Amino acid sequence: MPVHYLDNAATTPVRPAALETMVPLLATHYGNPSGAHRMARDANRVLDDAREAMAAALGAAPGEIVFTAGGTEADNLAVTGVVNHVRASTGRPAVPICSAVEHHAVLDPVVHHGGDVVAVTGAGAVDLDELAAALERRAGPGGDGVALVSVMLANNETGVIQPLDRIVELVRTSAPEALVHTDAVQALCWIDVAEAAAEADLLSVSAHKFGGPKGVGALVVRDRPGLASIVLDPLLKGGGQERERRGGTQNVAGIAAMAVAATETVAERPTAVPRVAALRDRLADGIRSRVDGVVETGVPAGTDDRSAKTANLCHLCFEGIESEALLFLLEKDDIMASAASSCASGAMEPSHVLAAMGFDRDLAFGSLRLSLGYDTTDADVDAAIGSVPAAVERLRARGS
């Protein structure tokens, strides 16, 4: 029986072209790209090619790309790197601000630095009035100043897309000294990041969310012509790699594979988005029509309007069940899915995203995230439509 992999928001299968790029490089291009000899130069050539490809995929210049060991590092570097630099250079206790539905890779450093977490609406979008109020309070007279505002492009649990343009506009008006960062880790497959995040000052991506390997990511740090250049304090101090922004020898083969995956992803996007959106719609409609007591997040009640979400996410909350039991039954049917985020022990924790959207705890405990990917098929969708309603009914009947 084939496995139905519907957990692409957690991680994606490595694209064959990325794998074919990466594995030989491990054997042939092991030179240290910072070195001076021919083998070092060969490795550096691979890195420069990858930097150009990533820049093209993200709508950035090659010099703006900082390679990292993944999305979490990119997010941490954006928040902590900017906050530390602003505080050290201005002497003001400037704070970061983010939305309540950010990934913990943003949320936790923002909280750590004493920043503000801005509420979202029931639909999962940043409450712009709340953001305006926070900016005014922090950036206005007597405030500590705002170092950075970080709002994700698309949410990892619900797929809800944030109004980044309006957020940028608000920040430029209310706190012109603040930088804007966007966590685009979930976005590259489904949104034209180059266009949607063109106005953001910093942008994070993670290779394994778009068919690349784990442990590789990038942070775009814009050179802003005519404005003061953006300076980050590096998190990892060391050999001065990545223009002094990230010490440590680069993961040459992994970075090359990421670039191949990003290039393919961007090239396929115009056809992948409508194809996957249609599959997702059939999946969500199919489940909702077969079981009662279900709420589809990010979709106005009583409608099937999924225009506020990325094409790949079907996120449902079922009344009267617990996700971890549902996931167990789905796994028995070879359906790989997830609920909210998992903690270090592997236990399900209630989702802070759903809590921020106003879901009560019991309903949030019954969440199911089915996330499609570039290789999801009709058979995967059929399997989930066949299994999910039956599993939900079984759990409800057994009182667990």
Add this chain to the structure above:
Amino acid sequence: MSADAPGRRGPILVAMSGGVDSSVAAALLLADGHDVTGVTLKLWGGASDSGCCSVSDVEDARRVAQQLGIDHHVFNFGDDFQRHVVDPYVEDHTRGRTPNPCVECNRHVKFDKLLRRADALGFDRVATGHHARLAAEPGRPPSGDTPILRIARGADAAKDQSYVLHMLDQQQLARLSFPVGDRTKDEVRAIAAELGLRTATKADSQDVCFIHSVGGRRAFLGDRIPLRPARLVDTAGSEVGSVESIELVTLGQRKGLDLGGEAERRYAVDIDHAAATVTVGPRDALDVAAQAVEGLAWSHEPVDGPFEVQVSAHGRPAPADLVFGAAAGPRPGDATIVWHRPQRRVAPGQSIVLYRGDIVVAGGIAGSTIDPAGRAIDTAP
């Protein structure tokens, strides 16, 4: 007597705490040809280092499952644990009771929530690493061929855990398995060592799993309820000292009572929670002829005494009879244990378990005590 309920051989879910007993329980079932899946319960998210649900314990359970080649899952029962174990534990301390959280965890989490979850997921039975056995008697009409199941003491007397399983009824027992119950702890460790399991030499868990060993009960309760100072008086009523918190005094306690260098050993022999007064006295002042029990439940039909009655996890049982009726209290399950010889008072909230030989026949929770004259000394609020 067998370690296993008779009959069915469907899939079994093994509750794996990350300790050696449940590791070996899984291994024994697997060797016996069962379809075994492991699960670790995440019960407590707060600070704790002595417990059964730390990340490192989950890692140990997962690694053992990997070594055995069985699936392993983690269920988050944190909300149930908070509601049924932690909250009542804290609440009981405000009422002068000393609850046994392991018993309540077994009652509400392991053998209720987990059994229901296992059923919903298609498991016939749940196994744990408890040192206890299942004893089956031939069934009597009208149940016919269905055997009567009871908890019996484990083979290792020093490690016996039948006491904390006293609440299990027939429906629960029919769906349980205790694979290490007929092994000694040394045998269990030897099996783990032979299989190369990483838990083979792991220390036994101690104390209450959600309480950190550094801050202890004082820090845990102090973060959650106001701790009230109390007077210490002697049996004649004269004030002899004080304690910082009456909530932290347990009936029968000797250590931690500041009596200003008294030569004679004195114990907390009575606690008047409302008046914030602890009476201290000689050990024999704790002795009573009778003991109240609340919520007494039989594992099957009531049986006649006398019983051997055990009042702490590894305590020595003492002979007693059981009296129901008006004198015992107004609620169903209220009863009075009448000791054959006077015994120390049991701190209210502790479990009282009735055995016939090695077999658990009933259990309940200690309530108000009856003094040698048969008069109620205190009443549970």
